[in-house]
Amino acid sequence: MSIIVSSIGQGLLWAVLGVALFLTFRILNFPDMTVEGSFPLGAATAVTMISHGINPYLATLTALIIGSIAGLVTGLLYTKGKIPILLAGILVMTAALSINLRIMGSANISLLNQKSIFSSPILQHLPKNFDSVFVGFIIITIITLSLMFFLQTEIGQAFIATGDNANMAQSIGIKTDRMTIMGLMLSNGLIALGGAVIAQNNGYADINMGIGIIVIALASIIIGEVAFGDLSLNGRLVAVIVGSILYRLVLLAVLSLGFSTNDLNLISAIVLAVAMMLPQLRKALKFDTVIKKGVTKHD
């Protein structure tokens, strides 16, 4: 039972990434590779600061700011430098590796026996594994509620319009470049925050911890969408969080079924691919639509 609790806790913590990536991947409609750099950037910033004796909450917030700077750079490269977004993200992601090494001064920094946001006294009274559930829940709730509020505001609406149709948005006076940069900053700031929290939960920051992050974040978005179908924007954000938990449970199921861990990456790729193809498969296998199509064609 406690391993399921732990998976739910991990799901809640990693959900921050899903929600953050949602801003660029679904609202702005492009894949932002910067996240694989901003995630370890946040972890490196927070862990280095904590190991120098700085308050862990302050360190976590600083990670958010540093991460948003990474987003800013990608945004400027994309909007002002006219570099394709995929490439701009990859460039920043690559550069971040060197920055992270500079920040940490070594490839791996441990937090054992150091204070972190998980060592606050209230959490010590909770049963095992409930600390990450508790912290994860509070963080993701604050983030999601703020995003829901933000997306209702005038700027938030302009941001959504930019993603929906940039030309249209421009024609009604929205500065789309600014909106794109803001989205990237917000998204990467949150990703770095996630990195800071997860590094504290894991007990260390490692230079290679960004590898494969985008897949985890995508997984929560896609699984949320496939499992829950059409939703309002607020509902979709909640679905991402639940999707992140479901993804952890799927991984747990795969592990406890006794699959070789060598195949884990392949399996998570297959799970994702199937989830993404599901709408197509459903369409292809539904006879009534096939027949309907045939009829309308003959008309």
Added chain:
Amino acid sequence: MNKRLITIIVVIIAFLGVAFVATGKSAQQVKKQNYIPTVGILQLVTHPALDEIHRGIVAGLKKQGYTGNKIKIDYQNAQANQANLKTMSQKFANENADLTLGIATPAALSLAKTADGNSPVILAGITDPVGSGLVKTGQRPGANVTGTSGDSPLEQHLNVIKQVVPKAKKLGIIYTTSDHGGEYNAKRMAQLAKSAGYDVHMYTISTTNDMQQVAETMASQVDVVYAPQDNGVASAMKTLINITNKNNVPVIPAVNTMVKDGGVATISVSQYDIGYQAGIMAGQVLKGKDTATYPVKTITKGDMVINLKQAKLLGLHLPEDMIKTAEAKGEVFK
């Protein structure tokens, strides 16, 4: 929001509620007679050296009488995906593993964090256990973590360099920036070599892809190259050797597999031994030895390994006694 989403959320919350009440109670379990201990082994990535350690651990446990149906070994490999480490460590904790073994630093850190001072964690081949915060001191680890450290015998390596290329003045050291062990050894070697009068140049790669470029630059600037125990350099050894051979620069690596790939000679600590000793220590801890006072065992005793083919190619004359020791106790690649 649709019904399905709400249902799932309610189910998750309900489950958490039940678990919250339940976990407080079921903590105590009585140990039966003929108790079969569970041991979790967590490895960071599949890699020849790390696989050797794993083999050694199993043999060490067997030596202590833990084999067959006397023990339950759960072996997990995170395939270099660090997100997996946490899940796997948690799996061990959930199985109430009596002891866990970590191969490579991130794996050990993840286990130590999950065990949180409770169940014992045995390190296998962690280069710098004090620096990475796993133990307080090597002599008195102070808590639930102890094990073996695979420290490279750097003084002996420097000796090998002196013997193989007596005239060399400029020493190049290459390591991977993302490899904590490699960096640690490279920096210590730089200090040693400097005080021995060498002109030391440091070179780094961030991934194996950088090797070609960095090696080209390095080979034109130095007389001899030292390659510490470093996963990145070990993987790109063939590339490195291709270039150094063209420039007639010998490479002195830290481990036997790297000599096989084209290094000239070294004193190699057997990865198998590191694992074997960790297995023995794990057996002792299972039998009741206290980890807090069980010193970390640093394995530096190594065997001479030489590559005669490579020496001939570079026109080097290895000292007679070096060849003899290698033939008697170590390994010779021809």
